[in-house]
Amino acid sequence: MSGHTSVKNYIKETPKIINGIRLQSVAARIRRAVKEELGKEDPAKENLNRNDLVLIELAEGTQSAAVFTQNAFCAAPVQIARQHISEMAPRYLLINSGNANAGTGQAGYDAAMQCCASVAAMMGCNVNEVLPFSTGVIGEALPVENILASLAALKEGLDEKFWQSASEAILTTDTHAKLFSCQLDLNGTQVNITGMAKGSGMIRPDMATMLSYVATDARVEPPQLQACLQQAVDLSFNRITVDGDTSTNDSVVLMATGQSDIEINKSNLKNFQVALNDLFVTLAKSIVRDGEGATKLINVVVEQGKTMKECNQVAYAIAHSPLVKTAFFASDPNWGRILAAVGYSGVSDFGINKVEIYLDDVCLVQDGGVARSYTEEQGQAVMKKDEITIRVKLNRGDQSTTVWTCDLSYDYVRINAEYRT
Secondary structure, eight states: OOOOOOOOTTOBSSOOOOTTEEEEEEOOOHHHHHHHHHTOOOTTTSOTTSOOEEEEEEOTTOEEEEEEOOOTTOOHHHHHHHHHHHHSOOSEEEEEEEEOOOSOHHHHHHHHHHHHHHHHHHHTSOGGGEEEEEEEETTSOOOHHHHHHHHHHHHHHOBTTTHHHHHHHTOSSOSSOEEEEEEEEETTEEEEEEEEEEOSSSOOOSSSOSEEEEEESSBOOHHHHHHHHHHHHHTTGGGBOSSSOOOSSOEEEEEEOOTTOOBOOTTTHHHHHHHHHHHHHHHHHHHHHTSTTOOOEEEEEEEEESSHHHHHHHHHHHHHOHHHHHHHHTTOOOHHHHHHHHHTSSOOSOOGGGOEEEETTEEEEETTEEOTTOOHHHHHHHHTSSEEEEEEEOOSOSEEEEEEEEOOOHHHHHHHHTTTO
């Protein structure tokens, strides 16, 4: 089953301070350095001087869990962060936008390690307690000098209230920050969860999506924290796609400072997990809503399958289809494209006469063809909305899944054609 509850109204866009977490962001001119390296600087086209480097400090005793991209060409910072978090509980996260430090070989690895070592020396911690993260253009050298020159300002300005500016500094082609908080009452004490994410294109995660950092003031032991993170990711970031491309840099970190004095245990785990799942789903859907050039959020629901695997096959066949996605951009109820995607999804031996396809509550396909009750006017009315649900009933089992995607517009092509230019 898809497994998450509907997003509750306790999810707020106003970030809650998480005791034990301090943040700061500065303009290290990383994006400008990339443009200058390419010889294609055009300040009029984008703000190349905005904040692009973030330091997050985790109080001593904070536990962390993480998941990373499954892309074989994972970026140097992913390799290092994965290794470091397996060795020690992190104290600092260093995040840059504008440069992915991916496809950069040993030089990229050495550059990321140099940044970690400099943070460790400045903050008086072990180098393995620093996790590096990068996002941006692939294949360009990381401007280490710009980063090192900015570290003192990051240290000086660390403050628990700077979630908003940090969430803006990690963006690339995103049009706005993704930052949400929730509060829940556990055993009579308020527990806070705050999370930020970035992602707009190159979105088809195999663990997460691009970059996301979520913190809680609850106390959670490492094995339980990893399990909580994995469930939340599986129900959110692992259920979204913008363009079917898995990034080289995908990383998600969940941090538990323990400073609310509430321990997550068997008695309150369910309520904590539900809230965490809701926050992750909110972040994930906000990424799809902000997909490059997107104008519509599309919920793809596949029901009554034999297995979860076949439900996912059908859902992703629809969500990745350029023909389906462009039809939604045009607000064209071209149900034949959805039907075709279901048919080529790779699910074997299902009876096409049993399959039903809906746009919201409007039945499109039944008994192997267009539903007798369907009219083009009904389909057109649904397609004009900015959030639409495609529902496919396979009528062959009790498994179901939900995947979130968006339409494919002219602007997606323009944004990606101009990404380095």
